[in-house]
Amino acid sequence: MRIEKVYFNAEDGMKLVGLLHTSEEHDEDEVIVCVHGMGSNCLKKRDDIIAEYATDNKISYLTFNNRGNGLVNTARMQDCKIMQGTVFEDVIESYNDILGAINILKEKGYKKIYLQGHSLGSTKIVYTYNKLVEENNTKILDSIKAVLLLSLVDLVDVMKIMIKSNPKINIIDLALEKEKEGDLDYIMETRVPFLPYVSVKTFLRYYRDNQDINFAQYQNEEFSFPELNKISVPLFMRWGNNKELISLPADEVANVCRNKISNQNKDIGYIDGATHNYVGKEEILANEIIDFLKKY
Secondary structure, three states, rough: EEEEEEEEEEOOEEEEEEEEEEEEOOOOOOOEEOOOOOOOOOHHHHHHHHHHHHOOOOOOEEEOOOOOOOOOOOEEEEEEEEEOOOOOHHHHHHHHHHHHHHHHHHHHHOOOEEEEOOOHHHHHHHHHHHHHHHOOHOOOHHEEEEEEEEEEOOHHHHHHHHOOOOOOOHHHHHHHHHHHHOOOOOEOOOOOOOEEOOOOOOOHHOOOOOOOOOOOOOOOOOOOOOOOOOOOEEEEEEEOOOOOOOOHHHHHHHHHHHHHOOOOOOOEEEEEEOOOOOOOOOHHHHHHHHHHHOOO
């Protein structure tokens, strides 16, 4: 396997960097685009293992740091730097990052692109796919041949966990107070491991202004998963059943999705013993992903 550092621009001009894993021959025309989750980055053992399995099967693998990488960092936009990272990001802006990755891969000659997300990265992929459908962007949609969603979480449910975890501070009231003052970049302490600090702007996007990203309502019996049902290409979904960031058991979540998602080429399930990050189960996950892609 070879690894090449790739520099590219997001659709809105933000400068990004990633790692393109290829076979030694580098003659493949298929590639998986990996979108990492909240506070994460492109340097994960899970990605190394999936990349190894992928390149052994003549599928390249791109990991890249989107604008939500880490907690707080700076990103370059044109000639200036702006504050980014999970604390400050607006999740819907990831659309620009994913399109930038797709465009650079198309320039490199890839014909089949598979979008893979983990956790919040899965949210970003579903949002992006639906926006492409809404815009009737067939130029990009025609190159996307499958969608792989790993540990797609219910964001509203996650925010409830966050709020309950810090009883000494009313996060909602604090956020609304700072919004009224115009201080959207004010950083609030949450005391949760996955997002210990968050800006008012980012919190309100997840908690209140979430209409366009609230598409994983597993506990809502009336919910029909309209956004997931717009994904017309083969769909792969997995969760773990050990300390996963879902309120229902993984088998129940999988059953809900199997019953309510109409995609004829879906593979929905969970990996027994896997955590939210699939530590120790990476090879099982990688095998299942590649077996799925080889069908199409």
